[in-house]
Amino acid sequence: MASPAVLASEEAHSADEHAAEARVHAAEHSDEHAANATEEKEAFNPAEVIMHHIADSHGWHIFDWNDHPVSIPLPVILYTEKGLVVFSSSEFHHDQEGTHVVEAGGQRFVNIHEKIYYASDVANDHGVFAEMDHETHEVANATPWDISITKNVAALLFSAVVILLLFLPAARSYKKNPNAAPKGVAGFVEPLVVFVRDDIAKNNIGPHYKRFVPMLLTMFFFIWINNLLGLVPFFPGGANVTGNIAVTMVLAIVTFVVTNVNGNKHYWGHILWMPGLPVAVKPLLAIVEFIGIFTKPFSLMIRLFANITAGHIIVLSLVSLVFIFETVWVSPAAVLLTLFISVLELLVAALQAYIFTLLTALYIGAAMHEEHH
Amino acid sequence: MTGSIAALGAGLAVIGVGIGIGLIGGRAMEAIARQPEATGKIQTNMIIAAALIEGAGLFGIVVALLGN
Amino acid sequence: MGIVTPGFGLIFWTTLTFFILLFLLAKFAWKPILKAVQDREESINSALKSAEAAKAEMASLQSNNEQLLKAAREEREAMLREARAMRDKTIADAKGAASEEAAKVLEAARAQIHYEKMSAMTEVKNQVAQLAVEMSERILRAELSDAKAQAAMVDRALEDVKLN
Numbered sequence: 001m002a003s004p005a006v007l008a009s010e011e012a013h014s015a016d017e018h019a020a021e022a023r024v025h026a027a028e029h030s031d032e033h034a035a036n037a038t039e040e041k042e043a044f045n046p047a048e049v050i051m052h053h054i055a056d057s058h059g060w061h062i063f064d065w066n067d068h069p070v071s072i073p074l075p076v077i078l079y080t081e082k083g084l085v086v087f088s089s090s091e092f093h094h095d096q097e098g099t100h101v102v103e104a105g106g107q108r109f110v111n112i113h114e115k116i117y118y119a120s121d122v123a124n125d126h127g128v129f130a131e132m133d134h135e136t137h138e139v140a141n142a143t144p145w146d147i148s149i150t151k152n153v154a155a156l157l158f159s160a161v162v163i164l165l166l167f168l169p170a171a172r173s174y175k176k177n178p179n180a181a182p183k184g185v186a187g188f189v190e191p192l193v194v195f196v197r198d199d200i201a202k203n204n205i206g207p208h209y210k211r212f213v214p215m216l217l218t219m220f221f222f223i224w225i226n227n228l229l230g231l232v233p234f235f236p237g238g239a240n241v242t243g244n245i246a247v248t249m250v251l252a253i254v255t256f257v258v259t260n261v262n263g264n265k266h267y268w269g270h271i272l273w274m275p276g277l278p279v280a281v282k283p284l285l286a287i288v289e290f291i292g293i294f295t296k297p298f299s300l301m302i303r304l305f306a307n308i309t310a311g312h313i314i315v316l317s318l319v320s321l322v323f324i325f326e327t328v329w330v331s332p333a334a335v336l337l338t339l340f341i342s343v344l345e346l347l348v349a350a351l352q353a354y355i356f357t358l359l360t361a362l363y364i365g366a367a368m369h370e371e372h373h
Numbered sequence: 374m375t376g377s378i379a380a381l382g383a384g385l386a387v388i389g390v391g392i393g394i395g396l397i398g399g400r401a402m403e404a405i406a407r408q409p410e411a412t413g414k415i416q417t418n419m420i421i422a423a424a425l426i427e428g429a430g431l432f433g434i435v436v437a438l439l440g441n
Numbered sequence: 442m443g444i445v446t447p448g449f450g451l452i453f454w455t456t457l458t459f460f461i462l463l464f465l466l467a468k469f470a471w472k473p474i475l476k477a478v479q480d481r482e483e484s485i486n487s488a489l490k491s492a493e494a495a496k497a498e499m500a501s502l503q504s505n506n507e508q509l510l511k512a513a514r515e516e517r518e519a520m521l522r523e524a525r526a527m528r529d530k531t532i533a534d535a536k537g538a539a540s541e542e543a544a545k546v547l548e549a550a551r552a553q554i555h556y557e558k559m560s561a562m563t564e565v566k567n568q569v570a571q572l573a574v575e576m577s578e579r580i581l582r583a584e585l586s587d588a589k590a591q592a593a594m595v596d597r598a599l600e601d602v603k604l605n
Contacts, residue, residue, distance in 0.1 A: 051444065054444060055444055056448060056451060077450075145449060145450075146449060147449070147450045147453050147454070148450050150448075150450060150451065152451055153454040156454060156455060156458050157454075157458060160458050160461070163462060163466070164466070164470075167466055167470035167471075167474070168469055168470055170470065170474065171469055171470040171471075171472075171473040172473075174473050174474055174477035175473055175477075178477060178480065186474075189474065190478060193471075193474055193475070194478060197475065199417075203417075213471065213475065214463065214466065214467035214471040214472075214475075215467075217466070217471050218462055218463045218467070221466075222459060222462060244447075244448075245445055245446070245447045246447035246448050246451035246455060247451060247455045249447045249452065250452055250456050251455075251459070254459070299425075299428035299429075299431070299432070300428075302428065302431045302435055303427060303428050303431055305445075306435065307427075307431075309444065354420075355420060355421075355424045358417075358420070358421065358424075359421070362421070435445060438444070438445055
């Protein structure tokens with residue numbers, strides 16, 4: 001079942017974890033297609049591999065050993081009609097096609113492309129325990145509420161621990177020797193904290209900036225650390241946390257709520273009944289402005305998601321060059337380009353954290369603006 | 374087919390964004406050259422403006438992704 | 442399609458993680474860090490301010506000192522001048538008094554001398570007169586011891602007295 005990619009990649013094995021991962025997925029996908037018995041030796045499909053990487057998954061794939069994927073099993077937590085059901089993701093045995101049924105809590109589940117469905121009683125023609133909608137080509141089975149610790153959730157929790165380990169000792173060192181020059185972690189943290197407080201919060205929010213500083217700091221470091229960990233090519237980094245739209249959506253919703261809760265009457269006045277304009281235009285502008293309330297955080301969400309995802313896609317694409325051209329001689333170029341893009345992504349990681357926080361501060365500042373125009 | 378049209382759409386979106394951010398970057402450079410003492414402020418505003426433009430471009434790309 | 446539809450599980454966990462993180466960091470990290478930073482900024486500011494004040498104080502002290510020195514110098518100067526004047530005056534006074542005294546003493550001496558001289562003269566005169574009387578008495582006695590001499594003498598005296 002060896003795909004060309006697997007053969008081609010023997011020498012490039014240690015080049016990059018992404019490379020290893022790509023190889024795995026290539027193998028998996030060629031397996032699955034072979035199982036369908038329609039095509040032999042499916043060509044390496046970088047798009048599929050990349051999409052698979054940047055999407056979330058149950059179970060954290062680490063590397064391959066003798067063509068067998070080695071991954072950390074993560075708990076699958078499902079909120080079903082019969083209550084919470086918990087089992088290990090390893091029970092799916094790396095199956096993502098819905099051919100392997102897991103029985104837990106008196107119910108049966110299948111994993112189809114990392115989405116968990118209630119399994120059908122009998123398999124269909126392809127051995128999949130699910131019904132396909134023939135028009136949309138989507139799985140028609142019902143889904144439980146899935147609150148599993150997926151790869152991204154695990155990475156998220158890991159980065160939360162990293163953040164706590166970074167800042168709590170820093171804070172303690174301040175308590176230990178107050179009014180002294182910051183040392184160690186505190187010395188690294190302090191300029192960033194002061195930067196967020198002064199350049200982001202104070203400059204953009206205005207006089208009442210103080211109570212937003214903790215939120216902005218948390219936001220900034222949450223995004224930044226997650227971005228950076230996403231760039232680490234091996235376990236426990238490499239997950240696409242801030243490149244997942246669910247994560248950026250939560251952050252954007254925080255911005256949305258904080259902005260609108262703190263909006264004063266000028267802010268709402270400018271949205272609903274823009275002063276200084278002919279009455280005929282006012283309702284029209286109100287609609288536009290009202291949509292604007294939502295597009296601002298929406299653009300925050302999309303921006304972060306797209307930037308980080310694009311970074312991952314580019315890195316993976318460059319690594320995939322080796323498998324696309326099926327020769328090791330491409331690897332120097334691929335590695336150099338990957339290195340270049342990775343360094344660029346380091347910049348982007350900080351920049352996106354900065355922009356997200358800056359725009360949040362700007363929106364809050366606009367909502368709290370007191371002056372008349 | 375939808376895939377390639379989506380890719381075309383994404384490419385078109387990127388053209389617009391590229392022009393926009395290029396203009397901002399160029400103007401910012403001119404501004405910095407003219408007033409080097411205001412570099413910090415110009416940079417901040419440049420990044421904000423670039424981010425806003427980029428947001429518009431990203432909408433296009435997301436639509437392209439959705440169409441894919 | 443899959444990557445642009447947010448998954449429920451991740452939304453749930455992100456929300457939970459973010460707010461727990463926000464709570465923990467706000468309470469145990471940002472508060473002490475921001476407070477420490479602000480405290481230090483304030484202490485630096487106050488230190489700078491007090492340094493400025495100390496500098497100003499030093500300057501004022503210096504000018505004070507200078508003024509004091511100047512005043513002291515002036516005072517010394519004045520005292521010296523006064524002393525000098527006093528000395529001059531004293532000397533002048535003493536000189537005046539002494540010359541007066543000397544003049545007085547001289548006058549007195551002169552008067553005394555005059556008086557002594559006068560008295561001496563008087564005495565001398567008196568003694569001369571007495572001597573003359575005694576001598577003349579003695580001479581007369583000797584001359585007029587016999588009758589002839591008396592007669593001769595009366596004759597001589599009569600001779601001297603020329604009755605014109």
